[in-house]
Amino acid sequence: MRLLKVATCNLNQWAMDFDYNLNNIKESISKAKEAGAVIRLGPELEITGYGCEDHFLELDTVTHAWDCLKEILVDDWTDGILCSIGMPVIKGSERYNCQVLCMNRKIIMIRPKMRPADGNGYMEPRWFKPWQQKDQLVDFQLPDEITAAISQKSVPFGYGYIQFLDTAIAAEVCKELFTPLPFHDDLALNGVEVFMNASGSNHQIGKALNTRLRALIGFTRGHGGVYMYSNQRGCDGGRFYYDGCSCVLVNGEVVSLGSQFSLKDVEVVLAQVDLDAVAARRGSTSVFQQENGRTRISSVAVPYKLCQPFNLQMPISSPIKINLYSSEEELSLGAACWLWDYLRRSGASGFLLPLSGGADSSSVAAIVGSMCQLVVKEISKGNEQVKADAMRIGCYTNGQYPIDSKEFAKRIFYTVFMGSENSSKIIKGRAKVLADEIGSWHLDVSIEIVVSALLSVIQTLTGKQTLNKVDGGSDVEIQGLRNIQARIRMVLALTLASVLPWVHKKSGFHLVLSSSNVDKELSGQLTKYGCSSADINPIGSINKQDIHAFLRWAATNLGYSSLAEIQAALPTLDDRGREMTSEELSVYGKWRTIFRCGPVSMFENLCHKWGSTLTPLEVANKVKKFFKYYSINRHKMTVLTPFYHAQSYSPDDNRCDIRQFLYNTRWSYQFRKIDEIVQDLQGEKVGITESSNRENIGASLG
Numbered sequence: 014m015r016l017l018k019v020a021t022c023n024l025n026q027w028a029m030d031f032d033y034n035l036n037n038i039k040e041s042i043s044k045a046k047e048a049g050a051v052i053r054l055g056p057e058l059e060i061t062g063y064g065c066e067d068h069f070l071e072l073d074t075v076t077h078a079w080d081c082l083k084e085i086l087v088d089d090w091t092d093g094i095l096c097s098i099g100m101p102v103i104k105g106s107e108r109y110n111c112q113v114l115c116m117n118r119k120i121i122m123i124r125p126k127m128r129p130a131d132g133n134g135y136m137e138p139r140w141f142k143p144w145q146q147k148d149q150l151v152d153f154q155l156p157d158e159i160t161a162a163i164s165q166k167s168v169p170f171g172y173g174y175i176q177f178l179d180t181a182i183a184a185e186v187c188k189e190l191f192t193p194l195p196f197h198d199d200l201a202l203n204g205v206e207v208f209m210n211a212s213g214s215n216h217q218i219g220k221a222l223n224t225r226l227r228a229l230i231g232f233t234r235g236h237g238g239v240y241m242y243s244n245q246r247g248c249d250g251g252r253f254y255y256d257g258c259s260c261v262l263v264n265g266e267v268v269s270l271g272s273q274f275s276l277k278d279v280e281v282v283l284a285q286v287d288l289d290a291v292a293a294r295r296g297s298t299s300v301f302q303q304e305n306g307r308t309r310i311s312s313v314a315v316p317y318k319l320c321q322p323f324n325l326q327m328p329i330s331s332p333i334k335i336n337l338y339s340s341e342e343e344l345s346l347g348a349a350c351w352l353w354d355y356l357r358r359s360g361a362s363g364f365l366l367p368l369s370g371g372a373d374s375s376s377v378a379a380i381v382g383s384m385c386q387l388v389v390k391e392i393s394k395g396n397e398q399v400k401a402d403a404m405r406i407g408c409y410t411n412g413q414y415p416i417d418s419k420e421f422a423k424r425i426f427y428t429v430f431m432g433s434e435n436s437s438k439i440i441k442g443r444a445k446v447l448a449d450e451i452g453s454w455h456l457d458v459s460i461e462i463v464v465s466a467l468l469s470v471i472q473t474l475t476g477k478q479t480l481n482k483v484d485g486g487s488d489v490e491i492q493g494l495r496n497i498q499a500r501i502r503m504v505l506a507l508t509l510a511s512v513l514p515w516v517h518k519k520s521g522f523h524l525v526l527s528s529s530n531v532d533k534e535l536s537g538q539l540t541k542y543g544c545s546s547a548d549i550n551p552i553g554s555i556n557k558q559d560i561h562a563f564l565r566w567a568a569t570n571l572g573y574s575s576l577a578e579i580q581a582a583l584p585t586l587d588d589r590g591r592e593m594t595s596e597e598l599s600v601y602g603k604w605r606t607i608f609r610c611g612p613v614s615m616f617e618n619l620c621h622k623w624g625s626t627l628t629p630l631e632v633a634n635k636v637k638k639f640f641k642y643y644s645i646n647r648h649k650m651t652v653l654t655p656f657y658h659a660q661s662y663s664p665d666d667n668r669c670d671i672r673q674f675l676y677n678t679r680w681s682y683q684f685r686k687i688d689e690i691v692q693d694l695q696g697e698k699v700g701i702t703e704s705s706n707r708e709n710i711g712a713s714l715g
Contacts, residue, residue, distance in 0.1 A: 553656020
């Protein structure tokens with residue numbers, strides 16, 4: 014037997030916080046060594062944090078990363094253990110996303126990423142160049158300060174593997190696992206037995222265990238081998254939540270798996286593997302007996318043994334059962350963890366949520382409640398970091414700390430019902446019941462006095478009185494009144510968030526939470542700088558269907574029974590909402606973003622998808638309506654509240670939907686093409702009138 018103990022990590026890094034990140038790296042190495050591991054794998058770009066974005070273009074960022082690596086190398090951290098550490102590296106004038114492989118206070122090899130992540134919220138090519146030389150390892154001159162510290166002038170740089178006396182090991186970086194013609198196939202044929210993948214993979218509902226493990230299981234089952242996967246965890250400063258799931262697989266079996274959602278900053282996942290099992294698996298596979306077509310890959314020889322001989326005191330890790338979370342559980346846990354990281358790192362002392370009693374704001378309230386439950390549960394498990402953060406945020410004194418989620422919520426969570434004269438008493442009551450179940454500090458405020466004051470000012474300036482619908486008001490008046498109410502709620506929420514902690518003699522401020530879902534954003538059913546404007550939004554990429562499913566689940570599983578009544582109530586939607594259902598908006602969003610469809614190609618695809626129930630003319634009208642409302646309201650997307658990315662499509666102007674915000678909303682060429690196709694299919698003349706154009710353009714004023 015060739016026994017090998019390996020360690021891979023979930024690390025909750027924070028972009029640009031080098032001290033914090035370095036401490037987490039050191040702690041993970043220490044835990045790995047204490048457990049007897051001889052390989053330690055960290056996540057992608059762990060020294061800097063993955064989400065540094067344009068900070069990667071600053072020379073300081075790379076310099077600081079080398080300084081941190083030097084601190085690891087000059088001490089005994091890498092003695093007797095191979096450490097793969099993620100950081101940016103500049104070679105020549107190009108920046109690369111690299112894994113630096115170190116052992117015994119030396120750098121053995123630097124492996125640059127060859128296939129950077131691009132699209133679906135990722136923009137690595139903006140900061141990093143892909144390494145394209147597959148035929149050789151080149152010589153990389155180390156920075157002078159590194160050379161002075163470890164007496165090493167250069168190191169092999171590029172695509173290759175490390176050949177130890179008893180095994181061969183190679184590194185991969187994140188997306189390289191999932192691309193066509195992956196590199197690990199050739200590496201396996203060159204004798205590599207252990208693969209290390211450092212990843213910065215964000216959470217998307219259904220992605221982690223399905224997509225990742227399917228790829229890992231498929232490769233190691235077909236080729237044999239040990240595969241170590243490491244991932245970032247937490248919110249490192251942006252819209253992504255990285256969900257961990259570090260794991261070790263052997264020959265198609267998962268033998269060790271870290272948590273997907275956790276408040277731990279450092280989690281080390283250990284496995285004891287037998288490399289002879291890999292050799293035996295490959296010995297019975299015909300492809301490994303053939304020399305033809307095999308690509309020779311460069312390697313670095315290290316005269317050192319990693320494996321231990323047979324030892325009864327070193328039991329081999331056995332395959333484990335994988336338990337999958339439901340989509341509702343993933344939303345509850347992922348968004349809650351993201352909120353906790355944002356809260357504890359922002360300097361804020363809590364959250365404030367305008368709670369209307371509707372589905373969207375109630376789902377956000379439930380997620381905050383889930384966060385409070387997670388915090389209390391983690392403290393009960395002995396997590397001292399969570400305990401310290403909770404004591405600081407909740408202003409606990411005299412050694413007290415949270416032991417009850419409702420009591421904790423009362424300290425850190427304000428909910429405010431901001432009603433008008435048209436507000437339903439039933440909805441108002443639902444908001445109060447839910448607030449009591451969660452434990453928030455709940456306020457009931459009427460905005461009528463402020464609305465009346467503003468309307469008086471407008472009447473004085475214009476000489477005209479603005480009327481409600483029941484009083485015969487026009488569409489313009491009604492829209493104007495809605496916008497006034499929404500913007501008053503925004504101003505009131507932001508003001509209360511800064512004032513209420515002071516009123517209660519607490520330090521700090523509260524973060525205002527938005528509850529705008531992706532359907533509202535895609536169709537423009539929100540007021541620009543209205544009550545959808547806030548500090549952060551945990552449901553901004555969640556569609557209405559998923560929100561309703563989450564409410565049903567949370568009513569039972571989080572213990573907030575009032576959510577069942579809220580979910581069962583008919584949603585209150587304006588005219589635009591009735592024209593485009595949540596089911597349709599989900600389809601439009603996916604075809605527009607994921608499949609990159611413009612109006613014509615979307616129409617053609619949806620004719621096939623909906624052809625059994627809708628005529629081409631009906632499909633055409635639906636597609637036209639979506640693109641008109643999307644383009645009319647596109648300007649609103651430029652100021653969307655930053656939200657948690659939990660789905661594969663998003664209207665977020667910052668990352669996922671980088672398009673202009675001024676359109677010719679008539680789409681004259683594209684819509685004419687659709688009309689021509691409809692005429693060919695069913696011989697009908699179609700089009701949208703100028704009057705409807707004018708009505709739609711008016712909607713953009715919100």
